Amino acid sequence: MADSPAANGNGGGMPQGAPTINALAQYVKDLSFENPHAPRSLQPKEGASPQINIQVNVNASQLSETDFEVELTLEGDAKMDNEVLFAFDVKYAGIFRMLNIPEDQMHPAVMIECPRLLFPFGRQIVAEAVRNGGFPPLYIDPIDFVSLYRQKMMEQQGATGPLAS
DSSP states (O other): OOOOHHHHTSSOOSOTTOOEEEEEEEEEEEEEEEOTTTTGGGSOOOSSOOEEEEEEEEEEEEOSSSEEEEEEEEEEEEEETTEEEEEEEEEEEEEEEEESOOHHHHHHIIIIIHHHHHHHHHHHHHHHHHHHTTSOOOOOOOOOHHHHHHHHHHHHHHHHSOOOO
16 A cells, blocks of 8 residues: 555645644735825936835734734835825735644734735735836835834833833
8 A cells, every 4th residue: 555645744734733824815904005296296207216115014913712813014105305206005914823833922923924924915016006106116125024023022012111121
């Protein structure tokens, strides 16, 4: 009797009990693009490049014992000579099932790994919205979600009291 791929470890998937993150759904929750000075903003400009400003935020809510909604917000604008060329705001979310993840690792997994999975899709939505607004696509650089998580945790600790030295 021949071994099956699952029995011999060749492509049989994750061992039972291994930590897993499953994306159950992904969706645009909110999308806004503004081109407030069109068509003037679309005219070629000589000289400096526009100043691009981007903010990133991650929020999560627990839906059940194993399921979480994670929302990645990408917000930004481009300005030239203090005039807004365009502005965007996208909230891209997903429902994730977290299985066999130790309780002490759940929060970092939800707030780091889930947005890391969402980011390429949110980035593409921004690029297409900017392109559809008449500008070259804006491809946001990769985001270090570990640093973003640490920064947010430090801000929360600062809001609740001083850190012990």
